[in-house]
Amino acid sequence: MRAFLRNCLLFGLGFVAFLLACELVLRLLPINEPIVPAQASGPSLLVPNAPHVDYQYSARWFLLNAQAGRTNNYGQIDGFDFRPDSRPLIVVGDSYIESLMNPEAVRLQSQLAAAYKVPVYGLGVSGLSASDYVVMARQAREEFRPRAAVFAIIDGDFSESLQLQARRYRLRLDAAGEHLDYTALNPNPWMQKLRASSLGKVALLDYLQYNLAFTPSELLPKLRTPTPRAKDARAAAPLAVVDWFLDELPKSLGIAPACISLAVDADRYAIYDAKLAQPPKDAPEVRRHLIEAARAKGFNVVDLAPVFRSAYARDGLKFDHWPLDRHWNALGHRTVAQAIEQAWSAHGAAAACGLEGD
Amino acid sequence: MLFTSFDFLLYFLPLCLCGYYLIAAGGWRRAAAAWLALMSLAFYGWWSPAYTILLLASIGFNYAGGLLIARARRGQGRFKARPLLVAAVAVNLTALAYFKYADFFIDSLDRAFGLEVGLLHVVLPLGISFFTFTQIAFLVDTYAGKVSEARFVHYLLFVTYFPHLIAGPVLHHAEMMPQFERESTYRFQLDNFLAGALLLLIGLAKKILFADGIQPFVAPVFDHGLPLSGIDAWGGVLAYALQLYFDFSGYSDMAIGLAWMFNVNLPLNFNSPYKAVNIVDFWRRWHMTLSRFLRDYLYIALGGNRLGFLRRYVNLFLTMVLGGLWHGAGWTFVIWGALHGAYLIVNHAWQALCHRIGWTGLGWPGRVLSTLLTFACVNVAWVFFRAHDLNAALHVLSAMSGAQGWALPAEWREPLAAVSGCCDFRGTAAFDGLRQLCWIGGLLALVWFAPNSQQLMAALRASAVWQRTVAGGQAWIATGTVAAAILLLAILNASLGVSEFIYFNF
Numbered sequence: 075m076r077a078f079l080r081n082c083l084l085f086g087l088g089f090v091a092f093l094l095a096c097e098l099v100l101r102l103l104p105i106n107e108p109i110v111p112a113q114a115s116g117p118s119l120l121v122p123n124a125p126h127v128d129y130q131y132s133a134r135w136f137l138l139n140a141q142a143g144r145t146n147n148y149g150q151i152d153g154f155d156f157r158p159d160s161r162p163l164i165v166v167g168d169s170y171i172e173s174l175m176n177p178e179a180v181r182l183q184s185q186l187a188a189a190y191k192v193p194v195y196g197l198g199v200s201g202l203s204a205s206d207y208v209v210m211a212r213q214a215r216e217e218f219r220p221r222a223a224v225f226a227i228i229d230g231d232f233s234e235s236l237q238l239q240a241r242r243y244r245l246r247l248d249a250a251g252e253h254l255d256y257t258a259l260n261p262n263p264w265m266q267k268l269r270a271s272s273l274g275k276v277a278l279l280d281y282l283q284y285n286l287a288f289t290p291s292e293l294l295p296k297l298r299t300p301t302p303r304a305k306d307a308r309a310a311a312p313l314a315v316v317d318w319f320l321d322e323l324p325k326s327l328g329i330a331p332a333c334i335s336l337a338v339d340a341d342r343y344a345i346y347d348a349k350l351a352q353p354p355k356d357a358p359e360v361r362r363h364l365i366e367a368a369r370a371k372g373f374n375v376v377d378l379a380p381v382f383r384s385a386y387a388r389d390g391l392k393f394d395h396w397p398l399d400r401h402w403n404a405l406g407h408r409t410v411a412q413a414i415e416q417a418w419s420a421h422g423a424a425a426a427c428g429l430e431g432d
Numbered sequence: 433m434l435f436t437s438f439d440f441l442l443y444f445l446p447l448c449l450c451g452y453y454l455i456a457a458g459g460w461r462r463a464a465a466a467w468l469a470l471m472s473l474a475f476y477g478w479w480s481p482a483y484t485i486l487l488l489a490s491i492g493f494n495y496a497g498g499l500l501i502a503r504a505r506r507g508q509g510r511f512k513a514r515p516l517l518v519a520a521v522a523v524n525l526t527a528l529a530y531f532k533y534a535d536f537f538i539d540s541l542d543r544a545f546g547l548e549v550g551l552l553h554v555v556l557p558l559g560i561s562f563f564t565f566t567q568i569a570f571l572v573d574t575y576a577g578k579v580s581e582a583r584f585v586h587y588l589l590f591v592t593y594f595p596h597l598i599a600g601p602v603l604h605h606a607e608m609m610p611q612f613e614r615e616s617t618y619r620f621q622l623d624n625f626l627a628g629a630l631l632l633l634i635g636l637a638k639k640i641l642f643a644d645g646i647q648p649f650v651a652p653v654f655d656h657g658l659p660l661s662g663i664d665a666w667g668g669v670l671a672y673a674l675q676l677y678f679d680f681s682g683y684s685d686m687a688i689g690l691a692w693m694f695n696v697n698l699p700l701n702f703n704s705p706y707k708a709v710n711i712v713d714f715w716r717r718w719h720m721t722l723s724r725f726l727r728d729y730l731y732i733a734l735g736g737n738r739l740g741f742l743r744r745y746v747n748l749f750l751t752m753v754l755g756g757l758w759h760g761a762g763w764t765f766v767i768w769g770a771l772h773g774a775y776l777i778v779n780h781a782w783q784a785l786c787h788r789i790g791w792t793g794l795g796w797p798g799r800v801l802s803t804l805l806t807f808a809c810v811n812v813a814w815v816f817f818r819a820h821d822l823n824a825a826l827h828v829l830s831a832m833s834g835a836q837g838w839a840l841p842a843e844w845r846e847p848l849a850a851v852s853g854c855c856d857f858r859g860t861a862a863f864d865g866l867r868q869l870c871w872i873g874g875l876l877a878l879v880w881f882a883p884n885s886q887q888l889m890a891a892l893r894a895s896a897v898w899q900r901t902v903a904g905g906q907a908w909i910a911t912g913t914v915a916a917a918i919l920l921l922a923i924l925n926a927s928l929g930v931s932e933f934i935y936f937n938f
Contacts, residue, residue, distance in 0.1 A: 084905050088912025088913040135641075135924050136645070295442075346861070347659075349656040
């Protein structure tokens with residue numbers, strides 16, 4: 075029995091030694107360390123992360139697209155502090171605008187900042203959808219009084235706005251009007267403090283959780299044939315959600331539709347080759363209706379499908395981290411920025427919206 | 433249940449090991465073998481309980497067939513041995529033909545004669561090619577008087593033994609039965625256990641890190657019918673050659689490692705096949721147990737090289753065509769086998785010519801050249817092995833020949849501006865540039881220059897460090913370290929989604 079216990083102890087020692095070795099190695103590598111979330115002080119999307127903290131990003135087990143940086147005073151990943159009431163051009167979106175997989179200099183907001191003489195603030199948070207964009211617009215209006223805005227509209231933004239998701243707003247439309255339900259996530263403050271401290275940073279745990287998307291429940295036995303991790307079932311977004319979105323944006327921001335640019339992304343893989351087309355998350359009629367209705371209401375709409383198509387036909391260069399990550403790469407951001415600039419300069423909107431300075 | 437899954441690594445394997453060694457520690461060796469057979473059946477049944485009945489029926493039939501043949505050989509019983517053997521083999525092949533080839537035959541007849549007979553849509557039972565071949569070999573060896581089996585439990589374990597059941601190695605009865613009889617097989621041996629766990633870890637790494645890592649570069653070339661340049665096509669085909677090698681040799685390492693943990697030795701299945709200097713050499717290194725089976729039970733049965741050089745080449749060709757068909761019910765597999773048959777004929781003819789004129793080759797440059805030529809030929813054949821149909825294969829081959837040009841990734845235009853005049857930078861449809869180049873280059877360096885798993889393990893087990901480790905308490909520390917590494921790889925595997933082994937399809 076003593077020998078058995080001794081062997082178990084030695085086995086455990088070897089097990090722990092390996093984990094410690096992994097921890098040491100991973101601390102030297104650019105693993106995906108999540109940005110410390112903001113203290114739960116209310117359902118604010120403007121301040122998604124703790125201000126002035128370092129972050130490090132990479133994807134998958136082989137640390138794809140590693141980047142590092144520091145959040146600003148609003149917990150956004152732009153490398154400079156935002157000023158209240160500074161009348162900026164705001165760029166709102168989800169992970170495409172957050173763009174953790176790209177260096178700051180190539181992001182859409184940085185490229186627009188180089189083109190215009192006004193501050194440009196990137197308000198990108200992974201997982202946001204159309205309902206969150208409206209809330210973000212309302213909160214940004216209170217805080218910054220923006221003069222113009224760009225929204226990056228990605229496939230799934232409308233169907234996702236009907237889903238419950240932690241720290242996000244779900245939209246319900248009924249006879250009584252709109253209902254925006256916020257799902258709070260109140261992390262244990264002690265755990266948050268521990269995780270934020272250097273003592274609480276366990277690189278191996280971060281790697282397992284964020285690079286490998288591992289959850290301990292996966293270790294439980296499955297009494298069936300395993301299937302690939304299923305994507306969330308999405309409800310089809312009715313066109314009424316699009317109409318609500320377009321009605322709310324100008325009111326929420328307090329600016330004319332002509333100063334609001336909607337950059338509507340396209341299935342870029344289908345542009346590279348029709349056989350690579352992906353089934354859309356939002357129905358094709360949602361995208362079509364968005365573009366037509368937004369143009370009819372006077373928004374500055376940039377349909378990125380023809381933009382990407384002509385650029386690809388000309389240069390043959392891809393706009394994303396194909397085939398492993400669909401997010402825009404540096405060329406994708408540059409192409410979108412140029413398309414937005416062209417759309418604004420075409421009708422003198424840049425000057426009318428005050429983007430050429432006060 | 434996949435060897436890479438949590439279900440297998442965290443539950444099935446520990447339960448199987450504990451039960452086996454606890455029962456064996458009580459002195460009940462046959463019960464321990466029965467436990468292992470029972471667990472192997474559960475392992476198979478996890479996939480499809482219904483087909484476990486088919487497996488058991490096949491085992492029962494062949495065991496009875498073996499007994500009858502053995503009795504007939506001794507002059508007992510009412511039947512003669514040869515008709516019994518022919519009947520038993522015919523039943524096995526009929527079952528295989530029904531489950532694996534029925535729809536292929538019907539489809540081929542439909543296409544040839546427009547019969548419009550509906551397909552049967554028979555589900556292919558997992559591992560049927562492997563357990564059928566294993567048992568045919570047993571019947572033939574019994575007929576030849578090489579083996580005779582009296583214990584049903586041992587026979588059941590020989591066929592169902594979970595490390596080899598689904599994708600080989602294809603076993604010889606004679607190399608397994610003595611191990612199940614041996615007393616030391618049932619005694620826990622830390623040396624074997626640790627070595628087995630280490631080989632399991634190597635196999636997992638090959639499958640999860642390398643095979644699944646390079647896999648994303650394969651599908652765009654073979655599955656989407658994209659317009660391909662030469663770079664696209666070669667990039668996809670090389671990626672597939674490496675994926676297949678690391679997938680299957682990884683599986684074989686896992687199988688051998690798992691068997692070691694139970695003190696059982698399985699035959700080697702790979703010996704650095706891409707280092708082969710010719711096709712004959714390649715088939716001595718690739719899927720070695722299948723090559724051995726085809727040689728012993730098909731090529732030699734057809735007459736081998738005993739009937740003159742022309743008949744020898746016909747036999748070689750037929751053996752490889754049937755070997756191709758064994759892999760899958762499709763004309764692409766037949767062509768793959770036929771190509772290798774043709775390669776082997778050319779290779780043997782060339783060797784005969786060299787022997788006649790007394791030419792001994794070009795030394796090491798010649799060996800490098802012949803290795804590269806062999807590798808290129810193998811890659812051309814892999815196109816048929818991987819493509820869904822003949823048109824897809826010809827599309828990829830046409831691109832490999834350069835008929836669609838050699839366009840380079842458009843991203844390379846700027847860094848290669850100095851040579852922009854002589855290169856085409858229109859862009860590639862499937863080739864992923866530097867990243868894919870690094871994957872292919874890195875894995876080719878491994879297969880060409882690194883020692884293989886068994887060389888690594890042999891060197892390690894012969895080393896003084898290993899001897900000291902096994903003799904002292906460090907062996908348990910090492911076992912804990914290997915267990916943690918296996919767990920980490922399993923988590924990594926889960927992050928990639930379910931990825932079956934390619935040879936599960938055969």
